[in-house]
Amino acid sequence: MCGIAGILYKDGATPRALGSDLITMLDGCQHRGPDSTGFALYHEGTEHDRLRLRFFVGEGEEASSTLARIKEKMSEFGAEVIEEELIGSTARVIVRFDGDLQAFAYAMEHVAKVVSIGSRLDIVKDIGGAHDVDDNYHIAEFKGSHGIGHVRLATESDVTPDASHPFWATGFADIAIVHNGQITNYWKMRRRLEKRGFEFNTDNDSELIAVYLADKLAQDHTLSEALESSIDDLDGTFSFLVSTQDEIGYAKDRLAAKPMVMYEDGDLVAIASEEVSLNRLFPGEALATSEPTPGTYRTWQRST
Amino acid sequence: MATVDLASLSVREANERIREFAEAGEDVDVLNPDARHHIGVGLVRPITLRIHGSAGYFCGGLTDGPRVEVDANVGWGLADNMLSGSMVVRGNASAIAGVAIRGPDVVVHGNIGSRAGQVMKEGTLLAGGNASFMAGYMMYGGRLVICGDSGEQLGQDMTGGTIYVGGRIQSLGTDAMLTDLDREDADELAEFLDRYEIPFTGSFQKIVNAGKQLRYARSEPRVRVIPFFEASEVTNYWNEKVQEDVSIKAQLGRYRIRGYGAARPLAHLSDLAFKQDLSMVPPDPGAVDRVELSTSLGGRFGATPIELSMPVMIAPMSYGALSKSTKIALAKASALSDICDNTGEGGLSDEVRAAAKRIVFQCLGGRLGWNIHDMRRADGIEIYISQGAKPGLGGQLMAKKVTPEIARIRGIPANIDLRSPSRHPDVLGADDLVIKVEEFREATGYEKPISVKLGAGRVKDDIKIAYKDGFDYTCLDGLQGSTGAASSEVLEFVGIPTLSAIVEGLDALEEIEATGMPIVLMGGIKDGLDTAKAIALGAHAVAMGTSAIIAGGCIACLQCHVGQCVVGIATQDPEHEKRYQIDPEALNIHRFLESVRWQLASILNAHNYANVYELSRADLVALTREAAEITRLPYAPEYRDAPQRLQVATG
Incomplete structure (x- = not known):
């Protein structure tokens, strides 16, 4: 139960005001989900052997001791910590690592709650509205080429930072998802993926979509192909946005029970649950928006 | 010409100004709308409202008479329940454009989203472009015109009205069929297209209801069951x-259909007892004067609360399931006892409005009898999500009861077996619901309490949503609640018992530290003792339906659905209704309600409590292990033989 938003500036060469644009869009649909807000942002210019990790570590003493455990496990994997910071209820760590990412990621998950892992991806999510999260994590300062975001009204699980969205595709770098809806064949799909060795850290259906898509990408499918098959494989009502290192995409179920509106011009593409979020980016203008039709998907890639 | 600029005003302020200008007969230009929701909601004057940009959800919704023009696009629920006037959108409309309209012209130059014209009753909805899937879903009447292509399942479950498609039809829905377009249709369409300057040169295909599913193949046998x-x-x-x-x-x-609720043994309030020996309270006519029973509901967000002389309401029951005479008697009795009535489905008649001192107007998914004028003259607005007797299912009104008058009020064809929609067109999740609630507040100037009626199912999740979506109070209806018609299997086996419902509901609110949203409990509440127990458990008030009906002459034959009620309650047949004497039955119901009041007062006296809300869980024990499990009250079988009956005061 929520609102989603995503934006991609087509010219990826010049970083743009990604953070503040996403804040604006999410604030525009905050009525759809006042409980928590989250952002999946992509950093620029990361070296190939660097990994960014963000963990929920709590605060104070708990944060320090969790971070110590994380670093201990990192050293077991030969990951060299280059940068670390405790911020809000999270720890942000940058390491030099080029081993088996999946094994490393699962090991990290077993020590602490991972928010995201990627060479460029950084997910920031916490309870409160878009501006509350910005106050604690300085999202507005973030410059980048693309990202997605989510406002959540908690219905079936608690109002906690880790139940917030976006979700990272557990075990896979740089893939994030925001989803509005409900996947009804969740357990069936999850068991299939678990049989193949994938791990899940929540019972949230958004995590499932992320892992599902990441698995397809790992099998050398394009994002478009992954989205196309998701519409057949997933049951239920869904409108979701997915982001990778340099793409964003959407998929919408055949029942179209969950709203989605998009705006595209030569400069950018912006997608949101409601037009009001898009219009916030262009105050006073009447936008030529369109609504993805039921059972469709599409992707956009930034230029480099 | 007046101007309202949304760059500097909130939608609420803007709508207030628009209404003021409208009262003065002035047309209004809305600047910088920026796709915001609820613009122009609640307008009942024939002014022109020009929206210079895009509008959000429910643009021009719950209106009667205005001419609205939108330069660009609109969100979900365009012209929701508009009664008359016109709506012209230059761009595209999102899902459920023209939902539940009852007479206006709604013209969208671009495309319309899915489920356009859902439950529409009268008027014209036109798309210059294409329509997404399920256009005309459950439409009851009116005209839906699609100049471009139509998506899948066109006219799904339509019962009346006509659909015209200029382009390709992907597929037809259940019980929809193609028929010949006659000259008259073509002329009328051409005239309409001309009037709204829609360029269209092709020819239309015409789709109507095939009539194969309007009635059950066999009706209930007339046997003495x-x-x-x-x-x-x-x-x-x-x-x-x-x-x-x-x-x-x-x-x-x-499946069989019958009236009333679950008949199998279930844990209930009768499995709880007060520790206090109630038999020691002498019948005392002065009992009522020594205690405070009055309360109010609905002030959580500054609306005018509904005042109640005691924590009891009349449960929602439709005009349709019940005869008008019965509805009037209930309204009168509620006024005599100074409590609050509820319309149920099927609208608010003048007679009932006049008879009830206070009445809540209920909004159901079919929007049958729903309209802005009755919203305005009600004392509270209630969104029905489901009911305890048949959670997740819509009402059933058999053809015998769908008389021309009932059909006229509801805006549907007469003599069909009406299966009301089980869900709202515009509420597919908690996120949509919050926008719906806001629409009702905008339409009624934030003056009316907005409540939600929930049939007990996933109580914990649902009540949290009710709290977060900003309802003033929640009516929670358990499995023991009754209905005018439902499948007997559903009545018996679908739902959560009333006792579990209240406990789960209160637990859920505590879990999220929610305060200020009272629960009104219903579902098998039969007297003051049940009421007192419900309040001791934590309910703020109760609502009574079946017991009020029985007090007013019902003989509990369970044949409510048949429409031949021998006492004139569950019937629309004038010959049968004649048997119902409004004033004497109103007095009977009133006397029953007063017995509830007296019982409540006596129970308070027995506890030396001055106020009904001094009752608490500490006063109760559970008589069965099951009830103890459900309520976490101490299991105390020794109270089984303790006198719990109160003598009824006379006079």
């Missing part, structure tokens, strides 16, 4: 009741 509650688990397995059930299904070839 075994009237009451004997369930197979309780007595011998293949007892008479079971045999009867099998035989009737052998004739019908489907």
